[in-house]
Amino acid sequence: MSTEIISRVKEYLGEDFPVRLISQGAEALVFETNQHPFNPEVKTEEFIIKYRPFKNYRHPQIDKTLTKKRTVAECRCLVKLNNMKGINVPHLVASDPYNGYIWQTKIGEQLPNGTFSSLKNFLWLHNNDKDAYLSTVEEVLIKVGKQIGILHNNQYIHGDLTSSNIVLQRDANTGIWDAYLIDFGLSGYSTMVEDKGVDLYVLERAIMSTHSLYADKYNEWIMQGYKESFDNQDNLKQVLKRFEEVRQRGRKRSMLG
Numbered sequence: 001m002s003t004e005i006i007s008r009v010k011e012y013l014g015e016d017f018p019v020r021l022i023s024q025g026a027e028a029l030v031f032e033t034n035q036h037p038f039n040p041e042v043k044t045e046e047f048i049i050k051y052r053p054f055k056n057y058r059h060p061q062i063d064k065t066l067t068k069k070r071t072v073a074e075c076r077c078l079v080k081l082n083n084m085k086g087i088n089v090p091h092l093v094a095s096d097p098y099n100g101y102i103w104q105t106k107i108g109e110q111l112p113n114g115t116f117s118s119l120k121n122f123l124w125l126h127n128n129d130k131d132a133y134l135s136t137v138e139e140v141l142i143k144v145g146k147q148i149g150i151l152h153n154n155q156y157i158h159g160d161l162t163s164s165n166i167v168l169q170r171d172a173n174t175g176i177w178d179a180y181l182i183d184f185g186l187s188g189y190s191t192m193v194e195d196k197g198v199d200l201y202v203l204e205r206a207i208m209s210t211h212s213l214y215a216d217k218y219n220e221w222i223m224q225g226y227k228e229s230f231d232n233q234d235n236l237k238q239v240l241k242r243f244e245e246v247r248q249r250g251r252k253r254s255m256l257g
C-alpha cells in the first residue's frame, strides 16, 4: 500500500524530485525535501511535504471533498498563525488542496543522540542527565507553555497537543532553544474554554505517559509559561477552572475503565 502511495507521490512531483518519507500517520504521509516547489533558486532551506492520500474505504467523491476540506482548513490555520505575533510555527510555502498536498518549512534539527528534536525526544535525551540539563529543560518547557498560551489568547486551539507535535529549534544567532508548534490538522478558531482545557489536558497526559519520572515538574513549568502569557487574568482563571474539570472527568473515566 505505502509503496503504491509513494510511487503516486513520485509521479506527482516528478521522478527526479528528491523526497524522503519521514512519517506515515493515520491521516497523512510526511516527506522532507531540500527542493522548493516552484523556485529552484532557493537552495538553503528544507521543506516538509504533507500528503493526504486517497482513502479507498471512502466513496471517491466524499474522499475528494474531505481531503480538500481538511487540507484547506490546515492551510488556513497556518496562514493565520503565520501572521500571529509571537507564535512559532512552520511557514506555509504552497498547497494543492485538490490533490491533498501541503508544503511548509521544516522545523527542527538533530539532537546529540541523532534523534529528531521533538519535545518528546528532547525530554527523553535529558531524562538521565537531570542535574546538568535541568535549567535548559525548565527554560524550554516555560517557552512551550508560552506558545500554547499565545495560541489560546488568540482564540486558536491545537487539537492534538502531544510532545511529538512540539518541536525545538535553536535560534541561529544565540544557539538557544525555541519551541515551535506543528501539525494543525485538527486546529482551528475557538472561543470555548472547554477546547482550551482539553488541549492542556492532552499535553499533560502525554507528558505523564512518556516522561513519568519528572512529569509533575515538567507540567508545572509548562503551566508557568502558559500563565505568564495571559494578560487577562479573568480569562486565565476560566481556562484553568475548566482544565481542572476536564482533568476530573478524565480521572473518573479512567477509574471506570
Ligand SMILES: Nc1ncnc2c1ncn2[C@@H]1O[C@H](COP(=O)(O)OP(=O)(O)OP(=O)(O)O)[C@@H](O)[C@H]1O
Binding pocket: 022, 023, 024, 025, 026, 027, 028, 029, 030, 048, 050, 090, 104, 105, 106, 107, 108, 116, 160, 164, 165, 167, 182, 183, 184, 185
Ligand atoms: N513542519 C515540520 N517540520 C518538521 N517536521 C515535521 C513538520 N511537519 C511534520 N513533521 C514531522 O512529521 C510528523 C507527522 O506530521 P503531522 O503530525 O503533521 O502528520 P499527521 O499525519 O497528523 O501525523 P500523526 O497522525 O502522527 O499525528 C511529525 O511528528 C514530525 O516528526
